[in-house]
Amino acid sequence: MENRPLEYDYTVAKMFMMSTLIFGFIGMLLGVLLALQLAWPEFNYFLGDTVAEYISFGRLRPIHTSGVIFGFTLSGIFAGWYYIGQRVLKVSMAESKLLMFVGKTHFWLYFIAMFLAVVSLFSGYNQTNEYSELEWPLDILVVLFWVLWGVSIGGLVGIRREKALYVSIWYFMATFLAVAMLFIMNNIVIPTYFVSGAGDIMHGVSVYSGTSGAMVQWWFGHNAVGFLLTVPLVGMIYYFLPKESGQAIYSYKLSLLSFWSLMFVYVWAGGHHLIYSTVPDWMQTMGSIFSVILILPSWGSAINMLLTMKGEWQQVTESPIIKFMILSSTFYMFATIEGPIQAIKSVNAIAHFTNWIVGHVHDGALGWVGFIIMASLYHMAPRIFKREIYSKALMNTQFWLQTLGVILYFTSMWIAGITQGMMWRAVDEFGNLAYSFIDSVDALHVYYIIRAVGGILYLAGFIIFIYNIIKTMSARPIEERELQNATPMAA
Amino acid sequence: MFHWLEKRPFFFGVGIFVVIAFAGLVMIIPHFVQQSRPLIGTKPYTTLELTGRHVYMKNGCNTCHSQLVRPFKHETDRYGAYSLSGEYAYDRPFLWGSERTGPDLMRVGNYRTTDWHENHMMDPAGVVPGSIMPKYPWLFTNTADVDTGWAEAETVRLIFNTPYNKDIPMKDGSVSQVKLSETVEGGRADALIEAKLVAQQMKNQDVKDMVAAGKVPEIVALIAYLNSLK
Numbered sequence: 095m096e097n098r099p100l101e102y103d104y105t106v107a108k109m110f111m112m113s114t115l116i117f118g119f120i121g122m123l124l125g126v127l128l129a130l131q132l133a134w135p136e137f138n139y140f141l142g143d144t145v146a147e148y149i150s151f152g153r154l155r156p157i158h159t160s161g162v163i164f165g166f167t168l169s170g171i172f173a174g175w176y177y178i179g180q181r182v183l184k185v186s187m188a189e190s191k192l193l194m195f196v197g198k199t200h201f202w203l204y205f206i207a208m209f210l211a212v213v214s215l216f217s218g219y220n221q222t223n224e225y226s227e228l229e230w231p232l233d234i235l236v237v238l239f240w241v242l243w244g245v246s247i248g249g250l251v252g253i254r255r256e257k258a259l260y261v262s263i264w265y266f267m268a269t270f271l272a273v274a275m276l277f278i279m280n281n282i283v284i285p286t287y288f289v290s291g292a293g294d295i296m297h298g299v300s301v302y303s304g305t306s307g308a309m310v311q312w313w314f315g316h317n318a319v320g321f322l323l324t325v326p327l328v329g330m331i332y333y334f335l336p337k338e339s340g341q342a343i344y345s346y347k348l349s350l351l352s353f354w355s356l357m358f359v360y361v362w363a364g365g366h367h368l369i370y371s372t373v374p375d376w377m378q379t380m381g382s383i384f385s386v387i388l389i390l391p392s393w394g395s396a397i398n399m400l401l402t403m404k405g406e407w408q409q410v411t412e413s414p415i416i417k418f419m420i421l422s423s424t425f426y427m428f429a430t431i432e433g434p435i436q437a438i439k440s441v442n443a444i445a446h447f448t449n450w451i452v453g454h455v456h457d458g459a460l461g462w463v464g465f466i467i468m469a470s471l472y473h474m475a476p477r478i479f480k481r482e483i484y485s486k487a488l489m490n491t492q493f494w495l496q497t498l499g500v501i502l503y504f505t506s507m508w509i510a511g512i513t514q515g516m517m518w519r520a521v522d523e524f525g526n527l528a529y530s531f532i533d534s535v536d537a538l539h540v541y542y543i544i545r546a547v548g549g550i551l552y553l554a555g556f557i558i559f560i561y562n563i564i565k566t567m568s569a570r571p572i573e574e575r576e577l578q579n580a581t582p583m584a585a
Numbered sequence: 586m587f588h589w590l591e592k593r594p595f596f597f598g599v600g601i602f603v604v605i606a607f608a609g610l611v612m613i614i615p616h617f618v619q620q621s622r623p624l625i626g627t628k629p630y631t632t633l634e635l636t637g638r639h640v641y642m643k644n645g646c647n648t649c650h651s652q653l654v655r656p657f658k659h660e661t662d663r664y665g666a667y668s669l670s671g672e673y674a675y676d677r678p679f680l681w682g683s684e685r686t687g688p689d690l691m692r693v694g695n696y697r698t699t700d701w702h703e704n705h706m707m708d709p710a711g712v713v714p715g716s717i718m719p720k721y722p723w724l725f726t727n728t729a730d731v732d733t734g735w736a737e738a739e740t741v742r743l744i745f746n747t748p749y750n751k752d753i754p755m756k757d758g759s760v761s762q763v764k765l766s767e768t769v770e771g772g773r774a775d776a777l778i779e780a781k782l783v784a785q786q787m788k789n790q791d792v793k794d795m796v797a798a799g800k801v802p803e804i805v806a807l808i809a810y811l812n813s814l815k
Contacts, residue, residue: 131719132686135710138719145724152645218643251594261608267599275606279613284744286736292769293736297639302675303745304621313613314764332744358603363609370655371681372670377612425665447685449649516684519659529664531688536715542733 102180103188103477110173111471111478113205117165118467120212121524122553125331129546133539133540148280149215153196153398156227157215162459163225163322165208171269171326172204172243176473178262178333179247183254193249200242207235219296223311225318230298232282234562261349263327267356272321276318280314305372309365316364323458324426325356327466328395334466334473335399335419338580339409344401352394359388366437369446375474378439378447383438392430414489418469421497425461429454442555444519457504460552464496468559475566476581480573483583484565488558496555502548510541589799623711624671626756628763629738630813633779633801636734637810640698640724640803641680649661649686649718652679665692675747677737687718692738694815698784724804725789731801735772782807783812784802 130137131151131204139146147153167428211228228236231250247270251263260265283298302310308449336343343349345452365381400423403409409416414551432454436445445451476483494552517537520528592599630638653683655661656667668691673679697705704711707725710716741747742765749765766772778795784796785806795802 125772135719143722146719147727150644150721151718155645158729171678210641220642221678222642222645222647222680224683231739248594259597264591264597265603267598268605271598271602272605275602275609279609284738284740286733290736290739290769292732293685294730297733297737299737299740301678301745302677304676304679305620305670306632307677307679308673310613311678313609354604357604358607361605364608365612367683370657371653372668372673379610392674392703405633443655446655449684451683493761518663518685521659527659529658531663532713532715535687535717560741580699 100180100184101188102177102185102186103194104177104474105194106187106201107176107199107474108478109198110147110176110469111147111426111474111563113201114166114169114173114467114471115167115563117161117208118556119560121158121161121166122549122556124161126546126549126553128154128158129542129549130494133542133546143376151421153216155219156220156224157212157482159204159225160211160215163319164211165461167322167327167467170470171322171330173474174202174268174326174330174333174467174470175243176246177478179250179266180257180332181442182260182262182333183250184256185250185253187250190249190253192410193246193253196242196245196249198237200246203235203239203242207239209355210235210558214296221281221283221298221300221343223280223300223307224315225278225312226311229296230281231296233277234512235502237274237278240270240274255514260333261343261353262329262333265325265332268353269321269326269329272325273318276314276317276321280310280318289311304559306370309373309377310370312367313361315362316367316435320360320363323463324392327583328356330470331419331423331466333401334470335402335416335423336468337404338413338473339403341402341404341406344398344404348398349392352391352398354365356388356391359384360393363388363437366433366442369437369439369442376565382442383441386434389431389434393427395557396423396427396430409580413580414493415469415472416485417493418465421493422462422465422469425457425465425500429458429462432457444512448514449507450515453504453507453511456507457500457535460496460500460503464552464556468556471559471563473565473581476573476583479567481566482573483563483581484569486583488584489564491554491563492558496552497560499548499553499555501549502532502544502551506541506544506548510538511540513537548552548575593649593718604785621674622671623674624669625754627672627674628761629675629741631736631763631779631812632731632738632765633685633776633783633806634813635738635810636729636731636776636801637803637806637808638680639650639737640729640736641810644721644724646690647680649682649684651682651685651689652683652691654689654691660689665695666688670787675741677741687716690811690814691785692813694812697811699783699808699812700788702811703787703789703804706804706807724801724807725792727803728795729801729803729806731773731776731806732769734776734806735769738772753797776801776806778810783809 138150220227284302285298286293287295362384365377366385368379409419514534517529517534522528652666654664660668708720708722709716742749748764752760754762766775780796781800784793792802
């Protein structure tokens with residue numbers, strides 16, 4: 095029998111890499127525009143009165159969040175799956191025509207769904223549940239491409255040669271199952287047209303009302319974020335960091351412990367979005383307690399990553415990809431200690447409804463999610479395109495621009511958030527409110543500007559990233575063989 | 586046990602699902618047994634108010650404004666009584682929001698008037714100097730989708746027994762009814778009657794002309810909704 099290495103087929107991974115770049119650019123560009131709108135409201139009308147309706151802050155915000163979460167991040171996750179899945183299961187997509195067909199259909203259905211999502215959100219179709227804004231016909235499309243992803247996971251696992259499932263596969267499976275459950279439960283609506291025979295066919299009314307709706311929404315909202323912005327990305331760093339550094343994962347037991355405890359603890363923490371609201375007190379307390387417990391599994395994974403570098407720390411100075419990965423693990427630790435702090439009831443009393451929350455989301459999203467996805471793409475690109483990374487110097491420039499951007503972002507939003515929280519509750523010596531609401535808006539102007547600058551720096555870095563990847567695809571000579579560990583790159 | 590699981594993807598998947606579904610089982614399911622019950626005095630939205638609620642959602646007002654007054658003195662001083670669960674019984678979906686880029690609107694109907702909203706939506710910074718809220722001129726010319734407002738009311742009446750055309754107990758011991766027409770044509774007529782009452786207190790001539798021509802501008806529906814928030 096012939097004994098040669100498997101030829102993996104990256105067709106689908108390549109497609110998802112492209113959509114990562116496209117949606118990442120759109121999502122971040124809109125983010126910058128939103129930041130400018132908060133600093134200077136004139137940016138709501140800078141394209142003229144006719145389009146003002148479609149680019150006003152309230153319309154754009156869900157396109158920004160959906161674009162970055164379900165466009166950029168999810169594309170990155172799918173690209174990661176279609177790359178890692180084959181390699182750790184030791185099967186090639188080329189071995190099964192059916193799985194290849196499923197993979198391609200998965201991509202196109204996903205792409206169409208995202209395109210229609212953008213169009214429908216611009217035109218004002220919005221269920222308003224955060225990160226779950228799409229109306230029911232689009233939700234059905236989402237379920238369809240999700241099912242196809244499930245078929246792809248099940249299929250590849252089914253024909254695998256490597257019998258034991260690697261850690262990354264656990265995390266992908268968990269993502270698939272959890273998001274399926276949460277998404278379907280949170281989006282159960284009754285299409286009003288079919289019941290009443292009138293009105294807009296796109297419109298549906300939620301089966302959950304008021305407080306129940308809030309609970310289901312934040313059970314979804316917190317965990318959809320958790321199972322898209324955390325779980326699969328942890329799975330990806332479990333693969334890419336050892337590969338890129340040539341080091342074995344520090345501890346199998348620690349990965350086991352962090353995985354199962356993350357699965358159990360994460361979902362409980364949704365209640366921390368509803369502290370001091372009208373949901374039952376015990377649920378708020380549970381949300382608060384479990385958020386604090388959540389530090390353990392999160393830090394377990396992150397420490398496992400950092401200790402993987404034991405004895406090899408010089409790589410951080412030499413390799414920009416290792417830089418990205420280590421900084422993203424560090425931001426992961428940072429965001430997962432900040433979140434629990436905000437979930438403590440007395441802190442939440444100040445932090446809730448303020449920009450500190452926005453800051454928290456973004457040190458996670460820009461620092462952890464963005465960096466690990468870009469590092470993953472940088473690792474995949476030379477192997478997929480069989481070409482060296484175009485420029486190491488550009489990677490370093492990008493790294494420092496974006497790091498500076500994230501720092502400006504979260505520091506300004508911390509100060510802004512705590513300023514708001516303190517101004518709202520301040521009283522004078524007679525016990526009357528010291529400030530009117532608009533005073534707290536005025537006070538934020540300078541922080542909104544700093545945040546916008548941070549966002550622009552991050553976007554600039556992302557444009558460099560796109561350029562570097564595109565150049566890698568086209569400008570470098572094709573290599574004969576693929577390098578096994580560190581990413582080959584031109585100086 | 587874990588080594589055994591890692592070689593059996595099906596049982597591994599079942600294991601994951603049980604572990605993640607557990608929290609939902611404990612926190613979410615029991616709550617449905619005890620459905621949201623309205624407070625005495627909480628009424629469902631009229632056709633026009635529901636239409637206005639859709640305008641609110643369409644423009645993402647919830648991205649900057651909360652509708653949840655927390656039980657702190659500084660919040661009750663600023664916004665009025667703190668929120669109670671039953672007040673949201675007819676809110677599908679809830680619109681609590683997660684940011685206060687602008688102030689809370691839970692009880693905005695208690696302290697703002699139609700006239701104030703009209704001026705404010707046209708030019709927020711003209712009414713509140715320093716405001717960063719965008720202007721919403723298109724609300725004055727777009728026609729509101731009253732049909733969908735009616736369709737939603739009819740749907741919740743049929744499916745969730747929302748008490749339209751039924752006696753609703755009020756705080757003072759009296760009863761009150763919220764009318765819902767059986768047909769969409771009736772719904773349009775009801776909404777127009779309500780819209781005329783709102784438009785009477787407005788000064789924008791385009792709005793007045795549209796209402797006179799039998800159409801409901803988005804701004805009128807939105808103001809009807811905001812006025813109902815008490």
